[in-house]
Amino acid sequence: MADIKAQTSADAALAADTWTLGGKEFSSRFILGSGKFRLDVVKAAVEDAGAQIVTLAVRRANTNQEDSILDSIPEGVTLLPNTSGARTAEEAVRIARLARELGCGDFVKVEVIRDARYLLPDNAETVRATDMLASEGFTVLPYMYPDLNVARDLVSAGAAAVMPLGAPIGSNRGLVTRDFIRILIEEIDLPVIVDAGIGRPSQACEAMEMGAAAVMANTAVATAGNIPLMARAFGDAVRAGRAGFLAGPGRVLDGMGEASSPLTGFLEEEAR
């Protein structure tokens, strides 16, 4: 009976675990990028990953092509258009407005990048863009280099979440910025969504276990040998990591095992 009770309580904990962005409630914490996919596999990847939010580049959606990426994203999924291609805050604002005109809704992931080689975000311009877009009523999710002061500025500017990079976009190098993301998770009250660089399901799982609100991946899934299977692996890993976080992990010791009271154990001798 106890096992069934525990099971029921775990199910209930997971079922109750939702999060909110821009007034919308989500149960999935895996966000899928769509930029590097063949259109005919986007739908399967979204479904296999159980993703409820999919990012897409406005520049890619800005087409008259019959088989547009917009048509490949299943209904009911929330679109998160990004401003990739923007080099300044003003350009990001113009791209976000275009996204609205294209019918992509009010969510926008701000990407302001002035570096073609590593695609690292320009934090200062990102703060400016966030400020402008939030004042226009957008739900703004800024992609940023994990810097605590900048994250606080983004909160003040009206961001709905912050999206620190784990490693350079597309690098599949994992949580290279782990320690700094951990600081953001501790200090920032908005959802912290780990974006960029996540290369394997285990890395996504680790980010979630640390307390990230969600994880985003694109290249890691799009470049897998079996895309739907990798999408599922990421979805499962994110759920497992989240469950681990919610469960409250036990202590992890560095190095050897530990006597129960190495320093104060002698006190027990007096009692005897």
Next chain:
Amino acid sequence: MSAAGEKVVAAAPAQAAEFEAVPVGRRCRRILSMDEEAMNQAIHTDFGLDPMTFLPDMDVLDNGMFDRVLDTVEAYDPDAVTAADVRRVLDADVVEPADFGVLVAPAAAPFLEEMAERARAERVRWFGTNIQFFTPLYLANYCENRCVYCGFNCESGIHRARLNEEQTIAELDAIAATGQEEILLLTGEDPVTSDVDYIARACELAAERFKNVGIEVYPANVADYARLREAGADFVTVFQETYDPSRYAKLHVCGRKRIMPYRFEAQERALKGGMRGVAFAPLLGLSEFRHDALACALHAYYVSRAYPHAEISFSCPRLRPAAGAVTPNGPHVTEAQLLQVICAYRIFMPFAGITVSSRESARFRDHVATITATKVSAGVSTGIGEHTHQAEEGDDQFEIDDSRTLAQMCQAMRNMGLEPVMNDHVLV
């Protein structure tokens, strides 16, 4: 060196005139002033210009890049590269600029399959399976230059034409109706017949019909590029042709193109004028292709370092026969060698765009697209007015091999597992 006082002969011996010049870097100079008549005479006289001397109306950047690239290329000895060198470079995560020459050396040829594998992995990592399409529109084939290998050269007896506004609109509409969303506007290099106003108007007309407008026209000054950017173009392609100064001087007999460093600095001027990105290319086969590939890679690399926001792209043309042109006696570049160069570009600068010309066969282009190219042209015509078969058609610049339509190309790319993308850009 003194800042002034050097005398440069800037006209043919018969009309030799000397003009005061100042040094630019270690190889070049700039004439301080020249009256217009003397300048025009020098421009239109065979061997009338010193190839290393800027004319007074040309912007000069003088940032050392030209010397830096040529110094490296001059010291390059492809035959000294060993298989062990190739192994070392391929085992490293990042290819240093000094190592690019290793990848295009003869010793790297047996590693081509491995290079192709790495090139494909990098391409997938950076671009997924996307393959972009564009088509060129030749606006005019008037040209002031005499490049002995080119069908447009001013001495060739080809039929000349320049589209007027009505014809330009008709051509643009015909191309847009095929589903293309990116267009590359080209002219011959004649800044009188095809002046900046003419090209700017064509850019405006194109921007009304296409989401992405690039230009491949004569090198211009920063202010002219800013003007063209304002008119709706935001990507500039300039082929350097060859980076070998002595060969360059022999092949480019007259016209402003004869001034090699002015052409070399075109991409930087375009970026200073506000362009989003720039493309680089030697015309492989004009000179030693390994040296030219190395120079081009370094040129693109240094520009990307100086302008980190810029989109960088390589074009990969080989010399093709053209009407009214002479094929120089440069070494023939084989498909395998061309592929080696293309893979080396990708491994060295994995984030760069790579365009493969319709000069190449359908078979070659399809395979290179799956390995590493990110952009291909489709529905190509290199003549003037050919998209609408207008009466005043001008002759082609060169012969193309792959004449497939956009629909045929899209199908071919899908068959190869690639995703055709008509546009991946927002002009902001």
